[in-house]
Amino acid sequence: MDKENEKKPPFNERRTFLKAVGISGAALLVGGLSGWRYFLPKSRDVPVASSYPTAILTDSSGNPIHASDIPVAGLSTTKYPLMVFNYPLQDEPNILLALNGVSIPGGVGPNSNIVAYSGICQHLACITPLLSYDPAQHIPFEAQLIGYTSANWPKYGLIYCKCHGSQYDPTKGVHNLYNNGPAPSPANHSLPQVVLHHDTVTDYLYAVGLNSESPVIRTHQFLPDGEIYGSQVESENMTGGTELPVFSESENIYKSIVVSSSNGPWPGNYY
Numbered sequence: 001m002d003k004e005n006e007k008k009p010p011f012n013e014r015r016t017f018l019k020a021v022g023i024s025g026a027a028l029l030v031g032g033l034s035g036w037r038y039f040l041p042k043s044r045d046v047p048v049a050s051s052y053p054t055a056i057l058t059d060s061s062g063n064p065i066h067a068s069d070i071p072v073a074g075l076s077t078t079k080y081p082l083m084v085f086n087y088p089l090q091d092e093p094n095i096l097l098a099l100n101g102v103s104i105p106g107g108v109g110p111n112s113n114i115v116a117y118s119g120i121c122q123h124l125a126c127i128t129p130l131l132s133y134d135p136a137q138h139i140p141f142e143a144q145l146i147g148y149t150s151a152n153w154p155k156y157g158l159i160y161c162k163c164h165g166s167q168y169d170p171t172k173g174v175h176n177l178y179n180n181g182p183a184p185s186p187a188n189h190s191l192p193q194v195v196l197h198h199d200t201v202t203d204y205l206y207a208v209g210l211n212s213e214s215p216v217i218r219t220h221q222f223l224p225d226g227e228i229y230g231s232q233v234e235s236e237n238m239t240g241g242t243e244l245p246v247f248s249e250s251e252n253i254y255k256s257i258v259v260s261s262s263n264g265p266w267p268g269n270y271y
């Protein structure tokens, strides 16, 4: 609320209010200390990529997809398919996208423009399709409500969360938080970035880890109910959860199916 227009309670009321806040706050502090660490998003302090599975990205028939088949969005894109794959475990969606004319930190492919980010919002864990990539020329209705117009919508669009308006810039790689929210903390963290590998011979794409500078995947922060995998959430111990299906047992490669909202065939450019 605008401080100028904020209606201030009378002095006595304010004292009572502050006292109540103080008591509640103290109670929360005492009662909540043990659980608080699981509420605040953590930044990793150790690289953990070596503990992640290697998963080849495939279509729904189990055939590997080619990097050159990924639809590419650009400055004129009005509509772009939502492409989602689970990683590092089942039920952990990530958004796959490619942008034209921009080299993205951590991006792969000949133009370093193919990236994948967690499809689990860092605020309160809304997932795709509530969290989705809205391209350059598509400002979602919810974003318009908080003031976005064609004049201030970023030129490559945003990964936008329709739950409470968190925003992430897909051109920035691991440091993708945009406009600091606007949903309040703990939303002020970037989406974890999936480490992709592009095989230049086969043109296949693999998910091989999560960027070590990323925050912890949002749903790895809760207790208990099966939503925390392993004993130390900070290190994202990968025990527990449901593994991805196996693609090649001998090569120890898992399979991650890319599901697309596009009815049209791949490949396709959208710019």
Ligand code: FES
Pocket: 121, 122, 123, 124, 125, 126, 161, 162, 163, 164, 165, 166, 183, 187
């Ligand atoms: S869950 Fe995404 S903004 Fe709140």
